[in-house]
Amino acid sequence: MAIVRMTRVTKCVLQYHGRKEELAPVFDYFKSCANEAIRIGVEKSLTSRYKLHCHLYHKLRSDSNFHNKYVFGALECAASKLKLYKRTIRKKPSAKIPYISRNHLILNNESYKIEGDTIRIPTEAGKYLFIKLTRYVLETIRDAKLGNLVLTDDKLIISYSLTVTEQKVSRFIGMDRNLDNVTTCDTQGRCNVHDLSEASRIINTYDRVKSRFRSNDARIKKKIFQKYGKLQKNRVHNILHCTSKKIVFQNSGIIMEDLKGIRKLYRKGNGQGKKYRRKMNSWSFYELQRQVEYKARWLGLPVEYVRAEGTSSKCAVCGSRLVPEEHRKMFCPTCKSIVDRDVNAAHNILLRGTRVVPDGVACEAVMTEPGRKEPVICRVDAAKSGVGIYLPIT
Ligand SMILES: [Zn+2]
Incomplete structure (x- = not known):
């Protein structure tokens, strides 16, 4: 009997509201409550979410x-x-004890109520604030289970979730993320290069603009930099959204490399230049991963992560170390062929995430053992032969 895997997936929807003055006491109230919880948490060294709820929930409620x-x-x-x-x-x-100063309010789904097209938010005992929801928001959350609500100075964010059945897919995509592009390679041998150089250009431009800013006033500087940061984020995220949508809508399982800890490679004192470190650290690889993952999970597509070491330095066909050539090309001394660096990496990621089950004739002998003239069949490159079935490693 086939196992049907069900997963719970979450998304958020936001709308702008024009309430400012009425919410000021509410935010102050919430901040004092959260800061009190932090104070007690630090004092009694309660750091986990569970412990904090166990020790403080009833105490603060009765206060x-x-x-x-x-x-x-x-x-x-x-x-x-x-x-x-x-x-x-x-x-x-010597780090400072955290303190919440940002105006916001978090409510769980039992504390607020949606009546018709308005949302009811408690402000004081027996008093409520009513905000009209837009048609888009109502349409989005109609059949979903509602989660937490976050209210800020100008935004109202509602999280909602659905239970989806994980699809049985026959195709998988290996995805290699680079600074200027994203390369995908699927199990049918098709490769796609999604250009992201526009995102890098935008980041560079904003950096240049910010570096020319001359003012000694830290407050003005902060304000202006925040403004540019927001603009940059909006523009870059828009490009990433377009790319992630294109990748997810191929309706295949997705395999990505696990890039956790990559920022450690570009720290001060690693012998790299300031400009290079800045470039590598402003690379928004995680944002793209986040977008692809949540969009894929929403459609019930499987997402797997593989180890990233050696994906771009080893040959996808024979596994030997590649020699870098010009224009992002690599030369394989064993296969005597020149391969594209990004396509090779995407292929490697795909192979790592999938287990190849040869279903026909082994058509590609792929590894030569040292000291032997005859090549030994070690792995069958089914993506090239078109006879294999790919199964995800579980
Ligand atoms: Zn090779």
Whole structure:
């Protein structure tokens, strides 16, 4: 009997609201509650979310200073800050105790209510604030299960989730992320290069603009830089959204390399130039991964991660070390062929994530053992022969 895997997937929808003055006391109230939770959390060294809820939920709820509907959200907020704090003090013991100063409010799905086309948000005991939802938001969340609500100075964000059945796919895509492009290679041997050089150009331009800024006033500098940061983010994310949509809509399982910890390679003191480090550290590889993953999961497509070491330096056919050539080309001394660096890497990722089950004649002998003249069949390159079936490694 086939196992049907069900997963719960979450997305968010946002709308802008024009309420400012009415919300100021609400935000202050929420911040004081969250900061109190952080204070007690640090004092009693409660860092995990579970412990924080166990120790403080009933205590803060019974405290008349705090609105009981805000306690859950405040603890969630405090837990995330404390988690970050725990990680920071390991490296820097003199780090400041976190403090929440940003205006926002988190409510769980039991604390707010949607009645018709308006959302009811509790402000004080027995008092509510009503915000009209747009048609788009109502349409989006109609059949979904509602999650937390986040309210900021100008935005209202509702998270919603669905249970999806994981699709049985016969095709997989290996995805290699680079600074200027994303290369995909699928199990039928088709390769696609999605250009991302426009994103790099935008980041460079904003960097140049910011570097020419001359003012000694830190407050003005902060404001202006925030503005440019927002513009840059919007423009880059738009390009990434277009690319991730194209990748996901091929309706195949997705295999990506696990790039966790890559920033460690470009730290100060690693012997690299400032400009190079800046370029590599502004590479938004994670944002693309996040977008591809949530979009794929929403459609019930499987997403797998493989180890990243050696994907671009080893030959996808024979596994020997490649020699770099000009224009992102690589030469394989064993196969005596020149391959494209990105296509080879995408192919390697695909092979790592899939287990090749040869279903026909082994048509490609792919490895020569040292000391033997005859090549030995070690692996069958089914993507090239077209006779293999790809199965994901589980
Ligand atoms: Zn080779």
